[in-house]
Amino acid sequence: MSDDYLQPARAFLEWFRAWPGTTFHDDIEIVDLRARGAGRGIIANKDIPVDTVLFTIPRKAIISATTSELAKLIPSIVQGAEAEEKPESEKKEDKEGEDDEDEGDDDNNAQDPWTSLILILIYEFLRGPASPWKPYFDVLPAVFDTPMFWSADEIKDLQASPVVERVGREEADEMIRSKVLPVIRAHSSIFFGEGVAELDDDALVQLAHRMGSTIMAYSFSLEKDDDEDDDEEKKEEKPKGDDEDVEMKDGDDQETHVHENEHEHGPDCNHDHGDDSDDDSEGAGWVEDKDDQLPLGMVPMADMLNADAECNAHISHGVDALTATAVRPIKAGEEILNYYGPLSNGELLRRYGYTTDKHAFFDAVDLPWFLVQLHLARQLGLNAAETVKVAEAIDADEFEDPVMLDRDFDEDEETGELKGVQGDAVLTELPQILRRQARAFAKVALRQQQKRREKALAASKKQTGKNGKNDKTHPPKTEKEVVAAALAAAFTERLAAYPTTLAADEAQFAETPVGSRLHSALRVRIGEKRLLTEAVALAKADLTAAKAEAKAEAKAEKAAEKSGKKNDRRDGNDDQPSGKRQRRN
Template identity: 75%
Template sequence: MADYMQPARAFLDWFRAWPGTTFHDDIEIVDLRARGAGRGIVAKRDIPVDTVLFTIPRKAVISATTSELATLIPSIVQGADNEEGEQEEGGDGEDDDGDDDGDDDGNSKQDPWTSLILIMIYEFLRGTQSPWKPYFDVLPAVFDTPMFWGDDELKALQASPVVGRVGRAEADEMIRTKVLPVVRANAAVFFDKAGAAPLDDDALVQLAHRMGSTIMAYSFSLEKDEEDDDDDDHRGEKADGSEDVEMRDGDEEEHAHGPGCDHDHAHDSSSSSSDGDSAGWVEDKDDQLPLGMVPMADMLNADAECNAHIAHGVDALTATAVRPICAGDEILNYYGPLSNGELLRRYGYTTDKHAFFDAVDVPWPLVQAHLAEQMHLLPAEAAKAADAVDVDEFEDPVMLDRDFDEDEETGQLRAPEGSTSVVLAELPQTLRRQARAFAKVALRQQQKRREKALASAPKSKQTGKNGKNDKTQAPKTEKEVVAAGLAGALAARLAAYPTSLAADEALWQSGSVPAGSRLHAALRVRIGEKRLLAEAVALAKAMLVEAKAEAKAEAKAAASKTKKNVRDDDDQPSGKRQKR
C-alpha cells in the first residue's frame, strides 16, 4: 500500500533545500483525510500572533520568469508587451487576417492562463528533469470540481447557478485553439527535449484540463506595485515600506480586505458574476496579470475564517499568523468571500462557514414577468414598459446574499449585530430599485390607457345607475405590485429546485449521503441556496403585508374624506332656500 504522506515528506525536503526558504519548527504537514481534507499544515505547538510560518523565494514560483520554456518559446509569454505595440518573436502578434486568437505556427498571443498552462504542461512532461518535480508530486491528479462531474452528479446541484458556470465546452475550445497548436508546432521542445513520449490530441486535452484546474485552484496573480504607499498595513506591501509585488484577486475592488487573511488567488471571487458568455476557469482568465504557482503556499487549506496571511514581497512570499494558533489547529488561508457554490466550482469542496457567503441568482426576466402578472399586463404592454425603463441597463441576474462583518485583522467572521444566526436582513437594493422603476412606468402607462379608454367609451358605459362614473376595484399601489411581484418571482426561483428545502435538510440530517462526496457537496450547496431564497420569500411577503395594510389605510382615509365632503355638501342650504 502506497504511503500517502511520502510525497509530502519529499516535497518538504525539496522545499527546505531551496535557497531562501524557511519552514517553522512548530508546524508540520499532516494527513487530514479524516477531517474530509487531503494534506494540510497544522501547529505542533502554540504559535503566537505575527509568527512567520514559512517563506517562499520568488525564484521557487513556477511562472514565465522562472521556467525555461519562456526562453525556448518566447511567444508563449502572455502578450502584455504586445499590447504596448511590441512585436512577438517571429511575427506581429496577429494572424494575417487580423485575428490574434490563435494560429498554427504556435506564435499566437497568449493570455496569462494559456501561458501558464503551457508552462505547466512542459514542466510536468519533463518529469525528474524539472526543478519542480517534487512539487508536481503533491499536486492533485484528480479534481472534484464540477467540470469533472458526470451528468448525474451535476443533476444533484439542481437549479444552482453553478451548473451554468461549469464551462467544460469553453475550456475545451480554449485548449484546442490556444494550447494544442503551440504544443504541436513545438513538439521537439515539449516531447523530445523533455524526454516524454508524444501524446495524441485527446491525451493533451486531458492534461491541459488537469493543468488548467490546478491553476484555477492554486495559482496566484502576480503584480508589481509601482506606487509608494506609506501604510504598512497595505495588503501585499512589506512592513518596511519597500516596493512590493502584490498578488491580487480579480474582484479586489469589490471586496477590499486588510492584512488579516489572504484574498489573492488568481480567480475573481465574485459569485455574483453575471457574465453569461463565459464560464468555468475560462472566465477567470480575463485578468491579464501574470500567474504563478507558489509551492507551500498552496499546501494550506482554506476556509471562510483564516488564521494566516501571506504577504507578497519583491523577493519572497511570507506566511504569518494573524492571531494566536493553538497546538493541533490547522493553519488556514482565505480564498475570498465565496459562496459554497463558487467554492465548489473553483476548488471542489464546501464548508460550513462558507454558508455565510451563500448567494443565488434571481433572473430579471423572471421578476419582470411576475410584476407584469400583478398588473395584468399583456406581453406587448410589458415590453413597452420595459423599453421605457430601458431594462437592458438593469443588473441581470440580481444576486441574493447576506451582509455581515469580517474582522480583517484576525480573519474571523461576525454575524450581524443582534443576530444569532445567518439570516437575510433585507432584499437587495438593486432588486427593489429595478422592480420599483418597472412598476412605476407600467402603472403610469396603464393609467393612461384606462383614462383614454374611459374617455372614448359611450356615455352609457361611463356612468353607472346613479349617474356617476362607474369605478371598478381600485388598482394596486406601486408598493403592492412590487412586493407581490418580488414574492412571486422569488417563490418561482425557489420552486425551480425539484426537491424542497425541508426534504433536503432531512436528507442532510439522515447522514445517508457520504460526507465529503460530490453528492454531499451538491446537497450543501443547494440547501444554502434554498435557505437564502426562503428567507427572501419571507421578506417579500412581509413587504406585501405592509403594503396592503398601507393601501387599506390610505383607501380608508380617502373614503372618510370623501364621505365628509359629501356630508358637508348636504349640510349646505339649497340654492332655492338661499334665494330671497
Template identity: 70%
Template sequence: MDDFMQPTRAFLDWFRAWPGTTFHNDIEIVDLRARGAGRGIVAKRDIPVDTVLFTIPRKAIISATTSELATLIPAIVQGADCKDEDKVEDEEDEDEDLSSSRQDPWTLLILIMIYEYLRGDQSPWKPYFDILPAVFDTPMFWTDDELQELQASPVVGRVGRAEADEMIRTKVLPVVRAHSDVFFDKTGVTPLDDDALLQLAHRMGSTIMAYSFSLDKDDEEEGDGNDAKTEQKDVEMKDGDDAEKEHEHGPNCDHDHDDESDDDSTGWVEDKDDQLPLGMVPMADMLNADAEFNAHIAHGVDVLTATAVRHIRAGDEILNYYGPLSNGELLRRYGYATEKHAFFDAVDVPWSLLQNSLAKQLHLLPAEAAKAATAADVDEFEDPFMLDREFDEDEATGQLKAPENGISSTLLSELPLTLVRQARAFVKVALRQQQKRREKALANAPKNKQTGKNGKNSKTQTPPKTEKELVAAGLANALKERLDEYPTSLAADSALLESGSVVAGSRLHSALRVRLGEKGLLTEAIKLAKLMELDAKDEAKAAAKADKDALKTKKTERRGDDDSQPSGKRQKR
C-alpha cells in the same frame, strides 16, 4: 499511510533545499484525510500573531520567468507580455501559422505546466508535481447525474467545460504540436494524441485554478504586506490520491474575479482575461482554507511570506482564505463546500422571472411588459439580482462575526434595495402607460348609460391594487417560482444532510450544501416579500378608510351648511 506521506516528506526536503526558503520549526505537514482534508499544515506548539510561518523565494515559483520553456519558445512569453500592436503584427508576419503562440497569462502557465510535467525527473519541480492533484472535484469533471444534484443552482450554467475545450484546442494544442521537439523530443516522452493532450491541459488548467497566485508586486505589498490578503485569492483543490479531500488555499491569488454577478464567466476560462502574470507557488499549496482563517500570504519583492494573523494554538490547522465566496462559487472554482462558507451564500433571481411576475399582476401583454421594462428609468439595470446572506468579518484576524442585530439565524433582514427599486420603476411606468391607454380608449368610446358622461363605471368594483401591492405581490410570486425550480424542498435537503447518510466531502455532500444555502435565502426572501405585501395591503386599507372618512366628513359638513341656511331661502315660492 506511508505511501501518502512519503512524497510529502520528499517535497518538504526539496522545499527546504531551495536557497531562501524558511519553514517554521513549530509547524508540520500532516495527513488530514481522516477529516476529509488531505494534506495540511498544523501547529505543533502555540504560535503568536505575526509569526512568519514560511517564506518562498520567487525563484522557486513556476512561472514564465523561471521555467526554461520561455527561452525555448520565446514567442509565447512575448505574446503574453506584448502591448505593442506593431510588434504583434510583426510576429504575425513572421509566422502566420503560429499566431496562436501569443498567449495570455492563463494559457501561458498551462503550457509551462504541461512542459514541466512532461519533463519528469528533469524538471526542478518534480517533487512538487508529485504532490499536486490528479483528480479534481470541480463540477467541470462531474457526470450529468452528479450535476443534476445541484438542481436549479446557477452553478450549473457556469461549469464551462465546452469553453475550456475550445480554448485548449485553439490556444494550447497548436503550440504543443508546432513545437513537438520541445514538448516531446526534448523530454523523451512519446507524443500524445489530441484527446490525451486535452485531458492533460484540463488537469493543468484545473491545478492552476486551484493553486496559482498572481505575481504582481504592488507598492503596499512591498511594505508591510497587510493588504495582500484582500488583493490576492486563496486557491486549492483536492489532492490527487483522494477525491474526497477538501484542500483549500491562501489569500494570494488575483487571477479570479470576486464579483459573483459576473454571469458571463464560466469554468476557469473566465480567468484567461486577467493580464497579471501567474505562477505556481510551492508550499503555499499546502495550506487549506476556510471562511475563518488564521494566516495569509503577502507578496514581497523577492519572496512570498506566510504570516499568522492571530494566535494559533497547538494542534490547530493553519488556514488560508479564498475571499467571501459562496459555497456555490467555491464549488465551481475549487471543488468543495464548507459549513462556514455558508456565511457568504448567494443565489440569483433573473429579471425576466420578476418582469413576468409583475406583468401578470398588471395583466400586461408581453409587448407591453417589454415596453415598460425599456422605459423604466433605472440608472443601472441589474440582471440577475443576487440574494446574499448578511455577515460581518474581521479581515485583520480572519474571524466571522454575527450580524450587528444579533440575530444570527436570520439570513436576510431586507430584500435588496436595487431589486425593489427596479420593480417599482417597472410598475410605475406600466401603470402610467395603462392609464394613457384607458384615457385614449375612453376618448374614442361612445357615451352610454353605464359609463355616464364622465366615463366612470357606475357599478361598485374592487379597488385596484396600489403600486406597492403590485410590487410586493410580484416579488413574492417571482421568488416562489425561483424556489420551485428546485425539485426538492429545503426541509427534505436539511433532513438528508443531518441524517449522516451522505459522505462528508463527497460531491453529493457539496451539492447539498450549495442548494441548501440557496433555498434558505429564497425562503427568507419570500417571507420578506409576503410581509411587504401585507404591509402594502394594510397601508392601502388605511388609505381607503381615510379617504372614506374624509368623504363622510365632507358630506356631513355640507349637510351642516345646508341646515344653517334660513328656512325661507330653502322653501319653494
C-alpha cells in the same frame, strides 16, 4: 499508510528548503488531514504569535512565464500576456533568441496568462525529473472534485443551482483545442523531448484540463501589495440608500443610477484567479476566470495551506518574495488556514471542489431579472407588447442581472471571525437593488396605465357628455403591492425549480458521507434553498403590509370624500416614512 501518503510531502519540503531564499518555520509541519477530509495541510506544533512569518517563497521558485525555460524556447506564448511589461531591450532579445520553428506563427501562439501557464505546466510536467519543479508536481493532485470532472448524474445532484450553468466543460474543451493543442503540435520536439512519449489529442486535452484545474485551485495572481491598496480604495465607495431609484429614459423624475452589487462572490487578494464579478459575459468553468490579465504563477508551499472562510494566515506579495504570516495567534495543534475570499459554497465547489460549514456565511443564489419582470407584468396585467414598452422606458443597462441573494452576517475585520444574524434566520431583508429595479418597472407601468385610463375617460366624456367621476372600476394596485406580489411569485418560482424540498435535503445531508460529492451538492443547494425560502417569506410579509396600507388609505379617502375634503392618494413610491428615508452619509 500515513507515512506513505506523506513521503512526497517530505521530499517536497526538503526540495523547498533547498531553494535559496526560502524559509519554513520550525514550529509548523505538513501533516495528513484526511481524517478531516482535507488531505495534506500544515499545522502549528507550538503556539505561534500573531505576525509570525510562517514561510517565505522567493519569486524565482514560482512556476511562471518568467521562470520556466519554455518562455525562452517559445517566446511568443507569453508575448500576448506579458510583452507590455517588458523593456524594449528584453523584447528584442526574446525575438533574436526565438526558435526558427516559432517564426511566422506569433499570432497563433499568443496566449493570455491562463493558457500560457497551462502550456508551461504541461511542458514542466512532461519533463519529469528534468524539471526543477518535479518534487512540487509530486504533491499536486492528479484528480479533482470540481464539477468539471463530475458525471452527468452527479451534476444533477446540484439541481437548479447556478453552479450547473458555470461548469463549462465544453467551453474549456474548445479553448484547449483551439489555443493549447496547436502550440504543442507546432512545437512537438520541445514538449516531447528525448525519452518523452508523444500523447494523442485526447490525452493532451485531459492533461490540459488537469493543469487548468490546478491553476484554478492553486495559482496566484502575481501582483504586489501596492495593487491591493488600490483595491481597498475602490471598496470604500459607499452604496446607495434604499430611497434612490433607477434612472428612467424618458427624463421624468431624473434620479441616480443603480450601483454595482457590492457583494463579490469571487476570490480575494490571496489567490486571485481573476475577478469576474464585473464581467457581463457568460463564461463558465475555469475558462471564465482567465479574463484577468495579471501574470499567474504556481507558488510552492503556499498551496499547501488549506483555506476556510475564517483564516489565521495571509499571503503577502513582495517584490522578491511571497510571505505567509500569522494574522492572529495560532495555538499548538491548530491548522494554519489561508483565505480564499468571500466565496459561496457553490463557488467554492466550482473552483476548488469542496464546501465548508463556514463558507455557508457567503452562500448566495441568483434571481434572473426576466423572472421578476414576468411576474411584474402579470401583476400589472401587461401583455407582451406593453411589457416591452415599459422595459424600453427604463435604463435596463443599469440593472443587475441576475440579482444575487446572499446571507446576512457580521465580520470582525481584525480577527476575520464571522457571526451569523440573531435567531435562526439567514436573511433579514431583500436586496435593496432588487426592490429598486422592480419599483422602477412598476412605476413606469403604473404611470402608463394611468395615462391610458385618463385618455379613456376623456374619450368617454367627449362621447357621452359624462365626466367619469362615478366610474366604479376597481382601483389599481399600489406600486408596493405590485412589487411585493411579483417578488414573492418570482422567488417562489425560482425555489420550485429545485425538485426536492429543503426539509428532505436536510434529512439526506445528515445521512450522507462527509466529503462525498453528494454531500457537497447537498450543502450547496441547502444554502440556496434557505435563502429562497426566507426571501419568499419576506416578500409575502411585504405584500401583507402593502395590502393593509392600501386598505387604510382607501378607507381614509372614502372618509375624506364623505366629509367633502380632498385627500390625494399616495401611489406607494415611498418605502419608509420620510424621516427614515433620509440618505445616510
